[in-house]
Amino acid sequence: MPDPQPITVEEHLDRVLAAIEPLAVSTQPLLDALGLAAAEPVTAGVSLPGFDNSAMDGYAVRLADVVSATSDAPVHLPVVGAIGAGAADLRDLPEGTAAKIMTGAPVPAGADAVVPYEWTDRGAEHVRIDRAPTEGQHVRRAGEDVTAGDLVLEAGTVLGPRQLGLLASLGHARVAVRHRPRVVVLSTGSELREPGQPLGHDSIHDGNSFLLAAAARRAGAAVYRVGIVPDQPEAFLAALEEQLVRADVVVTSGGVSMGDYDVVKAALRPLGTVWFGPVAMQPGKPQGFGHVGPGRVPIFTLPGNPVSAYLSFELFVLPALRKMMGLTPWSRPQVTARLTHAITSPPGRRQLLRAHLDVAEGTVSPVGGPGSHLVGGLADADAVVVVPEDVTALDAGATVSVLPLDTGLDGGL
Ligand code: AMP
Ligand code: MG
Numbered sequence: 001m002p003d004p005q006p007i008t009v010e011e012h013l014d015r016v017l018a019a020i021e022p023l024a025v026s027t028q029p030l031l032d033a034l035g036l037a038a039a040e041p042v043t044a045g046v047s048l049p050g051f052d053n054s055a056m057d058g059y060a061v062r063l064a065d066v067v068s069a070t071s072d073a074p075v076h077l078p079v080v081g082a083i084g085a086g087a088a089d090l091r092d093l094p095e096g097t098a099a100k101i102m103t104g105a106p107v108p109a110g111a112d113a114v115v116p117y118e119w120t121d122r123g124a125e126h127v128r129i130d131r132a133p134t135e136g137q138h139v140r141r142a143g144e145d146v147t148a149g150d151l152v153l154e155a156g157t158v159l160g161p162r163q164l165g166l167l168a169s170l171g172h173a174r175v176a177v178r179h180r181p182r183v184v185v186l187s188t189g190s191e192l193r194e195p196g197q198p199l200g201h202d203s204i205h206d207g208n209s210f211l212l213a214a215a216a217r218r219a220g221a222a223v224y225r226v227g228i229v230p231d232q233p234e235a236f237l238a239a240l241e242e243q244l245v246r247a248d249v250v251v252t253s254g255g256v257s258m259g260d261y262d263v264v265k266a267a268l269r270p271l272g273t274v275w276f277g278p279v280a281m282q283p284g285k286p287q288g289f290g291h292v293g294p295g296r297v298p299i300f301t302l303p304g305n306p307v308s309a310y311l312s313f314e315l316f317v318l319p320a321l322r323k324m325m326g327l328t329p330w331s332r333p334q335v336t337a338r339l340t341h342a343i344t345s346p347p348g349r350r351q352l353l354r355a356h357l358d359v360a361e362g363t364v365s366p367v368g369g370p371g372s373h374l375v376g377g378l379a380d381a382d383a384v385v386v387v388p389e390d391v392t393a394l395d396a397g398a399t400v401s402v403l404p405l406d407t408g409l410d411g412g413l
Pocket of ligand 2: 231360
């Protein structure tokens with residue numbers, strides 16, 4: 001069957017996103033939710049601080065007893081006890097007395113200020129106070145930070161360290177999120193060997209399953225790297241079927257171009273549920289997307305060349321995973337920069353040129369060659385220049401769209 005006419009990057013992405021639904025909401029332990037979006041708004045059930053407490057190590061006092069204190073005419077008070085954080089037996093301060101109090105310890109009833117150690121002789125039985133505090137000085141008031149009933153996190157807020165710390169402070173042990181997409185990553189190719197294994201004259205190490213598994217994990221997914229499947233349709237289908245039970249998404253690499261042994265196409269085409277075709281981009285022209293198995297698990301069949309596989313992940317898989325997790329924006333935002341060198345580009349295809357982006361200078365420099373096998377250049381790049389389909393040449397100094405590869409998105413990991 002001849003391949004159809006190429007579709008645009010946007011057409012392919014739109015079809016993918018139309019077929020992807022946000023995953024179910026469940027509550028997760030706080031640390032498991034790092035990088036995910038709050039699926040529901042969170043309202044404080046308690047106030048923070050929960051009780052009036054001391055902001056300093058010092059003495060809790062009644063203002064009326066110490067209001068006249070100066071260094072020339074200090075006030076002397078008996079010390080009736082010590083109140084520690086988490087060790088606060090003394091709950092009422094009698095008139096005419098002081099109590100030692102530590103930072104974070106509850107201020108006893110009757111006391112209305114804390115005199116820091118620095119203004120006293122630090123006495124144990126009696127204390128000399130050299131300076132009068134003002135009303136409420138060095139007391140952190142209950143509810144001054146968060147008041148019970150406050151909306152503290154809107155739905156969709158990405159849960160980073162500060163948000164998780166707040167939830168824990170409010171007493172939440174779990175938080176409602178969309179669970180992490182479980183992504184199964186499969187590499188196809190009879191030439192592939194696991195890293196660490198010896199190579200023959202015709203074999204190479206499987207870089208893609210690590211590249212794609214790492215990209216999926218960084219996007220926030222729970223990843224199962226299955227590794228290598230040989231170029232035999234039965235073996236591919238068997239591996240796929242075994243994995244489907246634990247997959248929200250399957251990502252494969254290789255076996256989708258025009259070769260004689262294109263295993264993924266050969267295995268999946270007969271199912272009729274996976275679209276294969278060219279997308280008008282370079283690298284990354286041969287793409288496939290559809291559903292497999294009784295659970296209609298979305299499958300991305302990415303091309304085998306490593307640069308193609310990685311940029312296909314960026315353009316199509318990453319937005320799908322983010323939609324599943326309820327993270328926005330779905331796609332990494334592009335920026336503009338000035339080209340440091342002139343470039344050329346083939347007509348009719350969107351070209352993605354590996355590059356270095358200098359944000360401070362507002363410039364972008366192409367790095368390495370255009371070959372989609374060049375993993376050294378890929379690791380060296382931190383962005384790609386996006387050259388539109390109808391542009392065939394750009395001069396140095398031209399303003400271009402740039403897709404950063406590591407920045408611009410909240411959430412995930
Ligand atoms: P294919 O699309 O299967 O024909 O693969 C295209 C090119 O990518 C071939 O040179 C493959 O050897 C190479 N390739 C495919 N899969 C991988 C992989 N997992 N790691 C590194 N290179 C790969
Ligand atoms: Mg192959």
